[in-house]
Amino acid sequence: MHRIVILLSTLCCAVTLMAQPALPPVFAQTDAARMRADAITRVYLAPVRVMQSHGATRPDVLTRITNGQTELGRNGMCLLSSAEGDTASITLDYGRELHGGLRLTLGSSSRPEPSLVRIRFGESVQECMSDTRNTKPCVGYSTDDHAKRDIVVEIPRDGQMEIGNTGFRFVRIDLLRTGVTVAIKEAAAIFRYRDLPYVGSFSCSDSRLDSIWLTGAYTVQLCMQEFLWDGIKRDRLVWIGDMHPEVATINAVFGYSDVVPRSLDFACSEFQLPRWLNNIPAYSLWYLIIQHDWWMHHADRALLERHRDYITQLVDQIDLTVDSVGRFRANVFLDWPSSADKAGVRIGVQALTVWSMDAAAKLCHILGDSAREDKCRAVARRISSHIATPKKLRQAAALMVIAGCMDAGDMAERYMHGIGGFSTFYGYYMLEALARAGRYDDALDAISRYWGGMLDLGATTFWEDYDPAWGSNANRIDEIGNPARKNVHGDFGAYCYPGFRGSLCHGWASGPTAWLSRHVLGFEVVQPGCRTLRIRPHLGHLDWAEGSYPTPYGAVKVRHERTAGGHIKTTILAKPRGVKVITDR
Template sequence: MYIICGSRAIRLLVVVGVLFIGLMGQIDLFAQLPPAFQQVDGMQVRHDPRVRKYVSPIRVHWQSIADEQFISNPSYLTGPNRGQAVLASQQDFCILRSSSSVKPSILLDFGITLHGGVQFVTGMTGNKEPVRVRVRFGESVSESMSEIDTIGGATNDHAMRDFILPLPWLGAIEVGNSGFRFLRIDLIDEDRELILKEVNAVFSYRDIPYLGSFKSSDERLNHIWDMGAYTVHLNMQEYLWDGIKRDRLVWIGDMHPEVSTINAVFGFNDVVPASLDLVRDITPMPEWMNGISTYSMWWVIIHRDWYRQHGDLDYLKAQKSYLDQLTELMVSRVEGNKEKLDGTRFLDWPSSENPEAIHAGLQAMLIWAFDAAADLYGILQDPRKESQAKSMASSLRSYVPTHGDSKQAASLMALVGLIDAQKANQEVVAVGGVKDFSTFYGYYMLEAKAKAGDFQGAIDNIREYWGAMIDLGATTFWEDFNIEWMENAARIDDFVPDGKVDVHASYGGYSYEKLRHNLSHGWASGPTAWMSRHVLGVEVVEPGATVLRIQPNLADLDWVEGTYPTSKGVVHIRHERKSDGSISSEIKAPSGVVVQVVAPGK
């Protein structure tokens, strides 16, 4: 992990009118309430699985004026973190003072992108009236310095990241829910003094262990694996979100890479079934999940993958009624052997203006979904529905549309066997390296390269494409990225020098234009799942991951080691290249897990 935080006691907050309770662990909430509340009929109590930690800034990145008359001792804010206002000498506290012409500002850096809000702890001034400040959260320095307008794309959509807040005299207040690394504070009233004892980030997250791990002879790959895991972890809030700043919503298609990463890193977590069920329950037939036909297909595929990893047959059985209806809906949107899907026809944003690619991708997605449905019906012992799903997949495979030179479409077609994987890689996916990669479908481009046996090419792509975001100062992976953005680009964790390009404020399109662009987006975590699957070499064979097939593909790596979670415990794995070029493997599996070792790749 990137942050070491001091521990805090769990707090129980009861507010008359709006009741919110956050407790750690799996406990009976109602039993923890005061007796008076247990006697109120009809009360609903929601368990919040998250915890809060209070994180001090690592530095004051900028201040609007150097004159101590207006800003004094700002570095104090990087010091003690107790969260308590005190009746004590406050000569060392940070003090902001305004005049009729000067309104001071500071910019704090918390060192890493996190999800949550901010805690202000104030001192004792002569004037007891609340002091108003403007608060601006930013995933980049540019965003934290921005205005909400129609030019730069900054927004308060889904979460307030730019607002005015009154601060109390000699007290503490917590506010905000967003994704951010930087926090700008402006004193906005004239002739006021603000004494700041503390400004802490309130880090809200699930306190869960990283059961899976990955380390290799390449530190860049290690950093990428870790960053993908952390990006998904931030989006595991009460539900599994797209982004922690904007798009704090459950999008089922976007969940597939996230769930793949969760399986490899955290093992079982109830955020996945809760999110799957939420979207199922708000999507009556014949609607598509999130209004997008492929997203309902991803729901089927995720359920197949989730069952393989965790083996919860009772949970799978609870999906059968909806699965039956969804399968019939998919069948009804096929004419002959071709897809005729309605709803929003969508793969990912960069492919959205290529109708040939969309048609080819939808054809492949239907095949993938019917294959997954057939697997599920086999498990659920429904031979009629299993036969129907297999028949639909077979019929759809008899028609091969053109991929429109789209890496997205070609990758999907290769993965379901519509086109030869090696041919798809050589003629489309590998052309131009990471040119036209995307953070969402980049995962399936890597998977297509693995199917083609191009493990070295995939690893090189990971280093170049996802590594480029790290080179620009990212601490989490982004909603989208184009390798062409690297030309003359400035880092996002500092002010943009003259003559350099502000990546966050200049690029992005569709729903993520400029500063609206999420810089922590779970669908970009594909390399984490991919490296556990193909470099560490772990393939789940039987439900609950009770049987694993392990085949490493080291490419140019000297060694790789890591862990993988199963329903029986954690498997420890190490592969090392010997002097003669062969690969030796050491594997320690818990009781109840059978490991099938396959001859290593190169």
């Protein structure tokens, strides 16, 4: 396994070196080895509104972007003044979820020494006003886990300062010393993101679905930092299971991005076999599915060859883990809401193994390894011939449908009643199972009510966890609200994400974006590298839908319209050379 790790690590270093900008001539050529170019775009954004202020003069000037240059004096600036026995504060709303920090441009203060302030970032306005508890996470408190978001720092007069690196929409600034005045010319968010064209698109006769598609796309774009993260506030890590819906969204919106192979390289270097990826066996199964999905969309032979040994040795490890009666002899995990149903989770992991072995068999065939291709098929047969039916766990039932271990219609009738009780991660696979059952209107309704429910509560990105019941008599995330009501961010959550620890920008929640492109627009990749696409739309109750899908050759664009007779008319609006498009109409 050492050879694989060295190869992947060397490649990551080579990519870094090739991306270096020209350095000033005072640097030696050898200095490039200790530098790394920043792949992330950086812009400054002014807040859109002042949520709250106390002891502030001219707070609204902070909603204007300036030239960002420090100047002597206080002319036209926001003044924060703390009287004796009191402190001053201001809370700013930047309009939507961002990744980055805060850049303060400061004028003259009432003292020559730096002034002590407390800066709190929040994905909700309540979070930036909350107290921090960095011991055991609990409801009602925030945490600095993975990213420092509650910072006490001294700021200079007549200067500039950059503070923080996290996910946020709101910032609160408290002046901690009494009898002090500070002048703020600009309080700009430092917005860090990958500047990518939205090659894919989606619009339809239901504007709510349009908003959901775009919100999922933006959620993943924020998570596409130097590596593909789970969330921009927390955990800021490469979790391979989380990557599956993220990669599906990237394929549907942005097309090829080096952040995906870069993250796969990193994960396989960090978790050498026989360790499971992220120390979670199911996440190694997701890795194989991601590799096959990426191959179908991009035919990235270099990535596949680079991971040849890892893939084939992982197949051997899975073969040894699945016993003669199809039991997966390792720790099992799907998502947190399912974790109490141990028997159901075990069945779900068996189904996920069948799915991953189908993907791995195809990968081994491409790699010319017929022995391991046969091994994959044998593992899948061992499980399929013994797998049970979950009593009530919908996550497991959905995976069984996708893996071909359960009839989709039976699953929909037995398990798919109501929304909630699952993570925003596994909601994607519920939608996929409903599509296989032909229940497109049910899936569209679930998207509108479940993911749309987050929008109704002020979301601009999709959350790590959500239950529709949270919205009953609760304050939105973008309103200070009524203290007698629950706060939808701080007063809910469980498992590892209670209270404000919960991430409000989590890439695994983006499934509806990929699903709407795949099933409503009907884009299905038939031949590796998107050489052949099948267009098979399912509008459900919609009157029309239009959109585009990225391929290595350019975007394919279609429009579907329901005719007076109830049929669907499909028009190919754009098709690049090199792509064959098959339609049923």
